[in-house]
Amino acid sequence: MDRRAELTEFLKSRRARVQPEDLGLKVFGGRRRVPGLRREELAQAAGVSADYYVRLEQGRTDNVSQEILDAVADVLGLTVDERKHLARLAKPVRRTTRRRTATQRIRPGLQRLLDSMDDVPAFVLGRRMDVLAWNQLAAALIADFASLAPTERNVPRMVFLDPASRDFYPDWDAVAAESVDYLRMYAGRYPDDPELAELVGELSIHSPEFREHWARHEVKDKSFGTKVLHHHLVGEISVRYETLQLPGDPDQLLVTYTVEPASASEQNLRLLASWAAADHDAGGPADREKSRFPTQTPELP
Structure with a gap:
């Protein structure tokens, strides 16, 4: 860029x-x-x-x-x-070459931490908002990430290119704006990232909403806030998200979702967690139709 x-x-x-x-x-x-x-x-x-x-x-x-x-x-x-x-x-940091960045790796200890969080959906975001790792409850709540190709595990692609995202996020406009604002923030940090240029180009071609948001030049780092999710099995879940930068790799962010105690959202999340645990104990892969966001690679025009 x-x-x-x-x-x-x-x-x-x-x-x-x-x-x-x-x-x-x-x-x-x-x-x-x-x-x-x-x-x-x-x-x-x-x-x-x-x-x-x-x-x-x-x-x-x-x-x-x-x-x-x-x-x-x-x-x-x-x-x-x-x-x-x-x-x-x-005042940009000088880089001598434009090259593709190395694949980000998740430490085994970090994955164990995610897996130990039974009641909290949690996942790790990497460069360009790629989902690098997740726990069982995050997969049940958001998407069956394991069934997606690595390039499909990208939040902006999921938000802008999968029609199901508009049902999953009742306040889709706010979520879309937030994802673009963070992506723009990342672009300022790494303006020479060729994979970012590819992502922005792809989204600009296939999503007029992305083009509109990108043209605003709004920037916002990912930190904390509230978000409402609508899961097709258990209904609406209002979550509070927190974002923590991980030591050893400043481009990895741990994101957790928590719910208000004794709320309808907590009840719905517990119901989803019990379903996810039962599905895991059955020993088979999750039914792709159980997760509406996303269920498959979106068909691009």
């Missing part, structure tokens, strides 16, 4: 959110051709020359100081995640 183009579009999209009046700047007559701040207005508010800001927005100032980035971020009202994204784009 073109790091300079990413920086330009990101800053343009952030400028569009801020009005000159918000900064106490006087706006003199004439119709403005673009929404939000002009470059020279932002430069004035940040205390830098207009020429310098233009070069910054075009990605031609790799030695930009953190003080200037902070000043620009303050004017634009950037969030903590947006500030990190700006710094990565404006």
Whole structure:
């Protein structure tokens, strides 16, 4: 992906959110051709020359100081995640080659940890939101990951390319936006990742919703929150998710789902857990039709 183009579009999209009046700047007559701040207005508010800001927005100032980035971020009202994204784009880590990254491996001890969490759906996300490992309850709740090819075990692909995801996530729009926001955050961290470019290209071709979200240039790291899931066997389950970065590999994230004690969601999750345990004890693979999201590779046009 073109790091300079990413920086330009990101800053343009952030400028569009801020009005000159918000900064106490006087706006003199004439119709403005673009929404939000002009470059020279932002430069004035940040205390830098207009020429310098233009070069910054075009990605031609790799030695930009953190003080200037902070000043620009303050004017634009950037969030903590947006500030990190700006710094990565404006001051990139130099890499000598563009090469495919090595396959991520899961430590045996980590898989044992997942398997020991009988009452908590848990899984590990890797680069580009690939699902690298999971426990029995996560497979029962979300998808029969073992039956999917490794390339299919990718959250954005599942959300945008499998129609069943819209039934599984009652608030599909929020889940879709969240997955794109994190993927964009990852793109700022690794703009030279060719597999990320392939994924973005595939999703852009087959999903107009993905194209729309990607064009917003919103960024948000994956941390914690709530999510509602609708499982076709047990019904609605409201979960609280927590995301922990794993030591030894900063690109691996442990995600856990918990439910409110004594709630309908806890009752439904326990019912699903008992079914999953019985299915496992039977010694056979899970019925693919029992998991609606996803049940198979989506048919692409």
